Structure formats: structure tokens, C-alpha cells
Amino acid sequence: MGKITVETCEIEGLKVITPAVFGDERGYFMETYSRRDFEEAGIDMEFVQDNQSSSKKGVLRGLHFQINYPQDKLVRVVSGEVFDVAVDLREGSKTYGKWFGVVLSAENKKQFFVPKNFAHGFIVLSEHAEFAYKCSDFYHPNDEGGLKWNDPDIGVEWPMPEGMSEEDLIISEKDKKWGGIKEYKK
Secondary structure, three states: OOOEEEEEOOOOOOEEEEEOOEEEOOEEEOOOOOHHHHHHOOOOOOOOEEEEEEEEOOEEEEEEEEOOOOOOEEEEEEEOEEEEEEEEOOOOOOOOOOEEEEEEEOOOOOEEEEOOOEEEEEEEOOOEEEEEEEEOOOOOHHHEEEOOOOOOOOOOOOOOOOOOOHHHOEOOHHHHOOOOHHHOOO
């Protein structure tokens, strides 16, 4: 392996990946994905779609999941900084309803592997962030599900961007309408 370091999280299946970065006076180089390295780390799937989004400070996206066509996701930040969150929705899991969060930034270059059957979301902490992710299944527009970002039964501890409060957050109308985990049915 050698080109990535993989940290397991307190929720089984979630992994934080740090690529080896090779730098000199010109800048740096890193492999953001190598199937061989990921397979050796126990992350063995085929990614079929890459997505990228751009968001400004205070944007909160999530918590999203796919209902009938769940996706594994490998997420990273190309510029800026976000707090990225995954919530376990796996039936029978001992950590069902639990969340884990990690700061992803262009500076730390960390990636977050989120397996199928997790809800996922992030909040932008920097002035601007570009977020890129690989998915193991194609996007199906009529297959979206979500959970309320501030569901007290999940209890995500979202860090607020500097100078902002919860009232200042920018959340889509769709994301404001999701129910809590008690209403979620698989």
C-alpha cells in the first residue's frame, strides 16, 4: 500500500483516508484514488460516477441518502473546508442512528469513505468550498431520501462557521422538510 493511510472510525465501515503527498518547491502531487490501494485497504467497489459541488460559507447540505439504489461514496474537498457527517442507517447495526464527523479540507487532503446505507451531509466552514465525490451507483432523481440536519435524536454537533449562528445557515427548502430518524423507514 503506502500511498494512503486509512483510519477506521468508531462506526464500523466509515474510513478516513489520507493520501501520501509528494511535494517540492514546485508544489505537490498525490493520488486521490487507486483501486489497488483501496482494495488493499478493504474498500473494494467500483465507482461509476464522479460529482463536484461548489458552496459558500454557511451552506449545509444533507443529510441525504438513496432509498432503493444506495451508494458508497468517497468524498473530499478540492478547495476550502467542510465538516462532513455520516449517520448510520444500516438495519440491525449496533451503531444505528449514530453519527461521525470529520473536517475535510484542501489543506489536510483527507478523504472520507461513506458506505451504502448511511445518510451524508456537510457544512461549509470556509468562505467557499469545492466538494468532490465518487459514487458506486448512478444518481436516480426519484430515489432521494433525507433526515433533518438538526434532528435531536441523532444529535450531530455541527460546528458553526466563524461569525455565523444556526439562523444564518443556508439550507435548501428540500433539506428543511426532511423528517427525523424516528420517522425514517427503510
